[in-house]
Structure formats: structure tokens, C-alpha cells
Amino acid sequence: MANLKNTEKKTKAQAMGMHTEVLTGRTQQKFFNPDEAENFYYFGTYDVDFNKRTDLDVKDMTAAEANKEIDNLMSQGFGTIVIKNPQGKHSLGVGILNKLNLIFEGSLGYFGMGSCDGPIVRINGRVGWSCAENLMAGKVVIEKNAGSCFGAAIRGGDLICKGSVGARTGIDMKGGTIIIGGDAGAFTGFMMQRGRIIILGDVGINLGDSMYDGTIFIGGEIGSYGSDAVDSELTKNDQDWLKRKLKVAEIGENFDVSKMKKIVAGKKLWNYDNLEPTEKKGAI
């Protein structure tokens, strides 16, 4: 947690009236107890069994009702839930912070599977905008195509689309892996900060525009590079990891990963810190 220390010695920033405390030490003096070693689940989550399976028809339900019913089924210990007739409803399956095997028999609308942490999801159809936005952990597999902003701001987990995706895939992502079997649109990896994107097909213009960090692997043609996106050497460790990941993703198992292009941040946009004090002064 933030540990703001008071100090008498004034720095330049303090002299400028920007702040009075030293912004340092976000360390928590929390230590690990080996006795808790065998606990694999968040405190307070449902104890579900993958072998306990049920169906849920959401045809006549709103998204909120369907999501509540999924939660209710998890509380009864169901570890595998098959959703029938999703019919392109928006915001289905959001906020699941539990171990779960969830199968959608159909397509989802926008913001499907947002803010999840842990579930394994299979969507036997297409998805709209911002699928799995803010995913923290787990695996989401889309059998067909996906809309724009696929995996926006994800922080962890694997997000797989076996078809093609729209523009701004992985925008602002801060971790995790996005794997695309087909092509991707413009501004893929826009402002990404961490994580990995793998695209087996072609990608549109401005790839990795303004990326801060992270890695993009491309198997096909690149429309154009975005600002500060540069080529990097594909290492042996990269290739081993790619082979493993494609196997996990159930796509491109026989893809020649040695021919993939690796794109990283040139880190030339990291100099904003030199401008900040001037801007602050101007604003005052």
C-alpha cells in the first residue's frame, strides 16, 4: 500500500509546489505462510466440480438475469455450464471470478466475458466489440470471428480467436496473451503496455502504435508499423514458447514459428517525463 513519507528536505518538485511528500515505497510488509500452500482459490469463491454439468437456456432472459443465474449455478457447485440460445446478447458472462468451464452455444454481442478472473470459456460462434475486456486470468476461445477492441485492456490469461478480428485488438493491454488464427485490423496492439499478441495471418496498418512495452508476433504481412514499434530478434525461447502456446490455443500447431516477425517497443516515447514539469508549470 502507498507509504507516503514526510520529509523536510525539499526536492525540485516539492519546491515547485507539486507535492509535499516523497512518493516512494509501495511495499507491503506482508509475508508468505507455507501452511497456506495448498489453497488454489480466492477466499470466498465457490467450490465447483468440472464434472458437475448443467444447461442454461437464456433465450427469455436479460443479460443481468442470465449472469445472476450463472452465479447461482456456481453456488450449487456446477463446474460446467452450457449456455443455450445466447442470441447475440450483450454483456453475457461478465464478472466471473471463479474456476468454471463455460460453453456458449451461439454468438455473443458486445462486452461478452468482460472482467473475468479464472474461467475457461468456449464460444461456438462470433463475438462483438470488446470481448473479454479486462480479463484477469483464464482462457477464452472464440471459434469464429471477433469484432473490434478484442481483448481491450486485458491483464492476464489467454484470449483466442480462431477466425479474424477487427481493429484495435489488444488496445491498452497490460498482460496476458491474445492469439488470432486469422487476420487482424488496423491499430493492433495500440498503446499496449505489457503482454503478448500472436497473429498467424496478416495485420492492418499502424501495428503496435505507441506501444509502451510487450511483444507482438506476426505470421503474415504487416500493413505498416505504428509509431515506436520496431522489429526484434526471435529467440529460441520465443520459438519454444510460441509452439507451446499455439498447441494450447488449438490453432496453428504445424505453423512454422521460426518465420514469424517479432515486434517490440522502440521505447523512444518514454521521454514524456521530461515534458511533464514544463506542462505542469504552464497549467499553473
Place this chain on the structure above:
Amino acid sequence: MAKKKTKTKSKKEKKMKLGTFKETAREKMIGQHIGYRYDVNLLPDYKKITPFLKKYVEAMGWDDLNWLEDVHMGYEEGRPAVFCRNANGWVTIPKSFKLPENQQDRDMIARELLVKFQMSPKHPLVDLKKAYLKF
């Protein structure tokens, strides 16, 4: 001559020691570091996976380390630490804990410790959940 060589070596070692990198003028001014001070893009070496992590991955039904691929052993205030995204803070490693030199081994330990920390009933979010959970 021999004395001089020893001195150079120790100086180099000190420079490379975690948490002792020289801050930039901007970092000194704002009192915190800019950017990552370890390789955030380092991919995990699955040969180094620990038995605990294997069990965790199996329990969750995943095929690999999943979100833990982004977890690395960093350092904060000169001490090895792992960042807990749920608590939004660095969790320091106890001083008594001896860490290997290899970054891949260190990362696996960081992953294991972070899972134990996050799943603990003593995690800061547990109290917050009790106080603010709406549904």
C-alpha cells in the same frame, strides 16, 4: 595488480545488485522509478516450473501458467519483491528466503509466492470484500 582486479570485480557486482541501479534526474525528483527495472517481456521457461505451480494449473483446469506468465521477480526499495495486482502493491520477499541467481528460477518462485499470497485469507482484499461486497 591482483588487488586492483578484485576491487573492479566487487564494484561491478555492486552495480548489478538489485535495487542499486542509479536513478535518473527525473526519478530522483519525483521519488519513484520510471519504467520497469526488469525484463517484463521474459517468457517463462517451463522446464523450471515448480510442483506447486503444476498443481495450481491442474486445479484451475488450464494448460499452462496462464496469467502467471506475466509475473516476474522484481524489486522494491532494494529488496526482491513481487507485484500483487489485486492489492496494487509490491510484496517483499522475507529476508530469510534465499533466492537463486537465475531469473527464470526467481520468476517461478515469485509466481508460487504470489499465488499463496493472493489465495490467503489474510490478503488485504478479503477485508475489503467483507466491508464493501454488494452482491
